[in-house]
Amino acid sequence: MAGESFSVRELLTMMTFTFPMIVVKVNGHLVKKEDYERIFVGDGDNVEAIHLISGG
Amino acid sequence: MKSKLEKLRDTCIGIAGCGGLGSNCAMALARAGVGRLVIADFDVVSRENLDRQYYFLDQVGEKKVVALRENLRRVNPDIVIEAHDLRLGPDEVLRIFKDCQVIVEAFDRADMKLMIIETVTERMADRFIVAGSGLAGYGRNNDLRTRRLGNLFICGDETSEVSEELPPLAPRVAVVAALQANQVLEIVMDDLEPASGEDVWDE
Numbered sequence: 001m002a003g004e005s006f007s008v009r010e011l012l013t014m015m016t017f018t019f020p021m022i023v024v025k026v027n028g029h030l031v032k033k034e035d036y037e038r039i040f041v042g043d044g045d046n047v048e049a050i051h052l053i054s055g056g
Numbered sequence: 057m058k059s060k061l062e063k064l065r066d067t068c069i070g071i072a073g074c075g076g077l078g079s080n081c082a083m084a085l086a087r088a089g090v091g092r093l094v095i096a097d098f099d100v101v102s103r104e105n106l107d108r109q110y111y112f113l114d115q116v117g118e119k120k121v122v123a124l125r126e127n128l129r130r131v132n133p134d135i136v137i138e139a140h141d142l143r144l145g146p147d148e149v150l151r152i153f154k155d156c157q158v159i160v161e162a163f164d165r166a167d168m169k170l171m172i173i174e175t176v177t178e179r180m181a182d183r184f185i186v187a188g189s190g191l192a193g194y195g196r197n198n199d200l201r202t203r204r205l206g207n208l209f210i211c212g213d214e215t216s217e218v219s220e221e222l223p224p225l226a227p228r229v230a231v232v233a234a235l236q237a238n239q240v241l242e243i244v245m246d247d248l249e250p251a252s253g254e255d256v257w258d259e
Contacts, residue, residue, distance in 0.1 A: 050214065053190040054166040054217050054218055
């Protein structure tokens with residue numbers, strides 16, 4: 001995996017995230033759903049993904 | 057401590073949604089001494105809400121923002137409440153919460169949670185958003201926690217989705233609402249800076 005880069009969409013699929021509502025931040029910046037295919041991440045990038053769960 | 061409590065009196069906090077999370081969080085903040093709350097919800101108090109939301113039998117049928125304002129003023133008559141009876145979208149969020157140092161995300165629908173988190177993260181980056189995610193059921197106290205990602209805090213277990221099989225019950229809902237209110241206090245009283253660019257990871 002070292003040296004490769006993946007689009008955010010590919011990364012989420014690999015991590016088997018299935019909930020439709022997710023907040024994704026790459027290196028501290030929010031990535032919106034419409035940009036999942038055009039933003040790429042690789043070695044050294046910090047990716048945070050949070051499932052948003054209904055209820056409140 | 058006195059000057060920290062004065063910061064509470066001088067701050068303005070937004071409450072997006074006045075259901076289980078929002079009504080309980082707003083009451084805790086009012087009791088703690090927050091000076092100004094901006095509350096928003098389109099809904100009406102129903103009898104079923106009473107099992108976890110901060111309303112009373114004689115308020116069934118009232119608009120939630122009207123009923124909540126009444127309740128808040130009964131504990132803190134000096135508090136300033138701006139009540140908005142409307143559905144929130146990005147434009148409304150920017151407009152009604154424009155003076156708020158922190159916005160509490162208290163919706164039930166996950167798509168609304170995403171909408172307001174995106175709006176505040178992108179277009180109100182100098183403010184904080186304290187969201188609730190995963191509060192259904194009972195027990196499992198130690199699963200309830202708070203995480204920080206930059207100017208976003210998430211309170212809950214990030215797993216327990218409300219459903220027929222797993223309804224929201226008063227204690228767990230109140231714990232998450234209190235985690236949110238407690239986080240607001242820390243932001244205001246300790247002068248937290250919204251971390252711009254770099255994430256602060258706190259577990």
